[in-house]
Amino acid sequence: MEDLVDQTVGAAKHVKLEDVFNLLPDELIVSHIFDKICDAKSLCRISLVSKHFSSLVYQTKTISFKIPHEAPIMRQLVDHSPLFLLEKILNFITGPLTFAHALCHSITPQQSQSRPPTPASLEIEYRPPPPTAFEIEFLGFLAAKFIGKFTSLQSLHMEIDNSKMESSAFSVVKWKYDYKTNSIIILIAKSLHALRTATHDDENGDDYYNIDDFDALVETVSFTEISVLHRISVLEKLVCLLPKSLDKVVVTDTKKQGEFGFRGSDLDDLRNQNTEDSRNQNTEDSATGVNFRLWTAPLLKLPLSRSVMRMVSVYLYKDINNLKDDCLIVKEAFEGEEEVFVEALMEMLKKEVAMGEIVRPQDMIFHPTD
Template identity: 30%
Template sequence: MSSVREEASENQFHRLPDDVVVSIFENVSDIESLCRCFLVSKRFSSLILRVQTVSIKGVTLDCKSSKSGEETQTINPLGNGLLGKFSNLVLKPFRYLHKLALSPPPPSQFNIPGLAFLALLEQVRSLNLEVISDFDAENDCVFKWGADFTARHPSVTFLFASSLSKMTTELQQEEEDDGSQNTITREELLPRASLAFECIEGASRWLGILSHVVTNYPMLQNLTISDSMNKGVKLRLGGEKLVEYRNAFDLDKVVSLSENWTPEYMRVGFVPVLPLPMSGYVMKVVTIFNFRMSAADDSEAYSAMLDAFAEEQGVFSEALVQILEKHKDSIMMRT
């Protein structure tokens, strides 16, 4: 009896109009599911080729990516023993950053599930990518990073707070009475700086993925990149922004910029207590890092920070605006 019901259900599905079936596949969107459906029947194969929206999860950076098959070290902005030298970071901030490997990793190091199958879907117009992230941070860490890849030169902005809590009358009075912490301690700065550079590494991966996808899939009209832990501000490129990026981006130029990078291109700021009146929250011991690939004046740097968090609608976006409006003097270039 069950087999009869299954057969009847299958027959009903096959009687659906093509446009309805394509709409169902559009809602599925997951590349692995679409690949399985593609193998079911000739009809499914032909209809899946009409899908215009595809999502890919589980994008990673391979550890083994050399042509010879031998294991190679992946791009790591904290490589060359840099973590072991972080004890000197506070005394001479960012002294060793000139040794960072800043350029985006090559396409051979990316593991993007279903990328070969995606090449068959010539009508795809929207692609959503989710990159696996694994930050070395406490579970209750309050941080967010965002990247501005559409400016003349890429930049990354990182926000970190020791706590995020609902603002109450009692808490507000307590903060007004206690103005003791006007500086950040070495113990607090070191893990934040380390985490900031992990985020820079993540941004470098995104940039490499973005460059590869935009270059090799010219039919795309919309592209989004996010991370599995939701720690990076979702990157959206569509319409004129995507066209601008496709026409203007020069990977060789970015590599050249990375080779000539100096610590003076980084800005760091600290705010002891940051009230967020719009959301009704307050952040404590807030640190902001802005990393650029080239020199820029303050107005250009601040504009890039806002652009990096343009897609963020929560407390982090408000925090950035509050810092730039009321605590701009705390953001200093590092030397």
């Protein structure tokens, strides 16, 4: 008798729990469960549980996902045509994300220099390594067949997983891409220490860039520029597949070296860039160069942050048609970031510009050739 009672009560509880779950409104499941999960891989698995879940998953308003970004492979450059990053990227795309981790490049300085590298001092070739079948299948599915089905999507967070990449000798890297001013700010330093541990107090010391430092800086600057443009290219292609309801996109990386985002009208501009009219614009009406500025300091003391940076370089690239003051762009670059980076930019602006010039598009290391 007791066994029969236990079975009856247990069955009743089971039915009751199922009934309670089934009584949850779909809107509540989406807003309080799926929107909280937001991870694309997890949502993909949930969508396979049942037809009901599958229909609800695609009503999720917030999605985040991570894609791998493989470190570049350094090779000796011999008689190859340089400077064709975006052309190679676009040719390699079979889906908006399939190339996301499959980018490698070769860099060779044209000559030994005592100053930090400039765009014209580099030659680059890119050979995408063959990704595995799983990576191509997963990334292609994620972009074209999964995320594109979210008809109510409002917020998208894409994280580039660069955690496994080898660290450069220049371990401090921070960058910012500003869509409105069409500018890129890059801050690179060999080290960042508490002020009391600094061993080099002479700002005019002779131990500036030796050949090893130069090579490491060339690699770091080049890879950072490439990464920024790479992420923008990924996003431009991905946005075209997503619903018009999308209002916010944020792109970050696991090392927190840089972040950029788009909201509202900026997303509309991105979509318009991929229309036929945008592709057929007269090249004579487009920018004919890029304003380039470089600030350097062998040692940078940051009293407010009680820190010191060594071998610091700040690079500014902006569209030649952008009339906004260079110093203002730099000052605003890291607003909201860690105080040490904000202070570093302010202190660097007190230095004389080490180099300021207009760089022709064909000399930019991330410029596509015809």
